[in-house]
Amino acid sequence: MREAEQKTVQKSRMNLTLQRRRRITHSRILCRVRFENMNDQPRLPLRSDGTAADACRPPPALVSPRPFLRWAGGKTRLLQALNPHFPTTFNNYFEPFLGSGAVFFHLRDRAFGRYFLSDLNDEIANIWRVVQSHPGRLLREVDKYQGLDTEDEYYAVRERATPRSNIKRAARFLYLNQTAWNSLWRVNKQGVFNVPWGARPFRGIDADSLRAVTRVIHDASIENIDFRQALAKPRAGDFVYLDPPYLPVSDTSKFSGYTGKRFRLADLEDLADICKDMTQRGVTWTMSNRNTPVVRELFGTAKMTHFTTRRSVAAQNRRNVEPADSPEIIVTNRAPC
Numbered sequence: 001m002r003e004a005e006q007k008t009v010q011k012s013r014m015n016l017t018l019q020r021r022r023r024i025t026h027s028r029i030l031c032r033v034r035f036e037n038m039n040d041q042p043r044l045p046l047r048s049d050g051t052a053a054d055a056c057r058p059p060p061a062l063v064s065p066r067p068f069l070r071w072a073g074g075k076t077r078l079l080q081a082l083n084p085h086f087p088t089t090f091n092n093y094f095e096p097f098l099g100s101g102a103v104f105f106h107l108r109d110r111a112f113g114r115y116f117l118s119d120l121n122d123e124i125a126n127i128w129r130v131v132q133s134h135p136g137r138l139l140r141e142v143d144k145y146q147g148l149d150t151e152d153e154y155y156a157v158r159e160r161a162t163p164r165s166n167i168k169r170a171a172r173f174l175y176l177n178q179t180a181w182n183s184l185w186r187v188n189k190q191g192v193f194n195v196p197w198g199a200r201p202f203r204g205i206d207a208d209s210l211r212a213v214t215r216v217i218h219d220a221s222i223e224n225i226d227f228r229q230a231l232a233k234p235r236a237g238d239f240v241y242l243d244p245p246y247l248p249v250s251d252t253s254k255f256s257g258y259t260g261k262r263f264r265l266a267d268l269e270d271l272a273d274i275c276k277d278m279t280q281r282g283v284t285w286t287m288s289n290r291n292t293p294v295v296r297e298l299f300g301t302a303k304m305t306h307f308t309t310r311r312s313v314a315a316q317n318r319r320n321v322e323p324a325d326s327p328e329i330i331v332t333n334r335a336p337c
């Protein structure tokens with residue numbers, strides 16, 4: 001009897017162990033299945049700085065990308081006048097005097113190929129590259145300037161050395177761009193920014209608009225180069241929009257330029273030669289400029305359209321701006337449709 005009892009206990013123990021083993025194996029399988037399924041789950045969208053976007057946050061409303069800088073000579077207000085002089089489609093798009101890129105944002109949908117954006121101003125090239133690769137980190141740096149709206153705070157930022165980090169440098173540039181007098185970027189011969197306070201609050205930058213720009217330029221080539229270097233690349237079927245600095249109206253003009261190097265007559269002559277060469281290569285180009293005898297003479301063989309616009313120019317007291325008539329010219333080698 002005792003022997004029989006012992007056998008029964010042993011059997012039930014064995015059964016228990018077997019059941020336990022089965023349960024463990026089963027839960028391991030379940031666990032693996034669960035983890036495998038997790039891998040199949042759609043992943044959280046990644047921000048461009050590599051961090052995962054917040055799953056609970058609703059997807060951002062569709063915002064169309066637009067200029068994130070106010071730039072002297074920016075073409076936003078002239079887009080309607082310029083539009084008939086742009087081709088409807090083309091292969092690659094080139095803009096070698098980029099600034100705020102107002103025309104780029106207007107034309108980007110018409111390109112089948114890539115965008116080649118460049119400017120000799122290194123602050124411009126830097127901020128475009130930072131917007132392209134580190135929008136999240138830029139937004140965090142820009143936040144640090146919120147509330148610095150007094151004259152003293154402006155001059156404190158202006159006098160501080162330019163940060164070495166490209167992201168911090170882009171944030172400082174954006175702050176100065178929004179708060180400097182007339183949003184002007186002017187440097188002295190040593191390359192030091194010297195524009196007075198503009199008495200305007202710093203608004204920062206809207207996160208969704210910035211991300212919309214990042215999406216559009218993710219694949220663009222953005223370079224800090226002279227137009228001569230940039231314009232060696234376009235091929236037949238490509239389109240180039242040219243918006244060089246206008247030559248000063250007189251030798252005593254106050255605006256000393258966007259970079260330490262002024263744009264002079266010799267530069268415009270080079271540009272005219274390059275345009276002739278591009279025409280021979282089958283590249284379509286359109287240029288904006290001030291309507292002057294020099295421009296008409298240098299680009300004489302191309303199609304020209306004249307019009308007048310109202311521009312903000314420095315007033316006598318240099319603190320204010322006042323509207324003035326500005327004679328403009330659009331020059332293009334584009335064949336009329």
Ligand SMILES: C[S@@+](CC[C@H](N)C(=O)[O-])C[C@H]1O[C@@H](n2cnc3c(N)ncnc32)[C@H](O)[C@@H]1O
Nearest residue numbers: 073074075097099100102120121226227243258
């Ligand atoms: C009239 S602004 C362009 C404005 C632009 N279209 C916009 O809508 O904002 C001229 C630009 O040419 C750049 N620039 C000046 N000299 C240059 C050069 N030699 N090569 C390339 N870019 C130059 C300036 O830094 C400036 O951003």
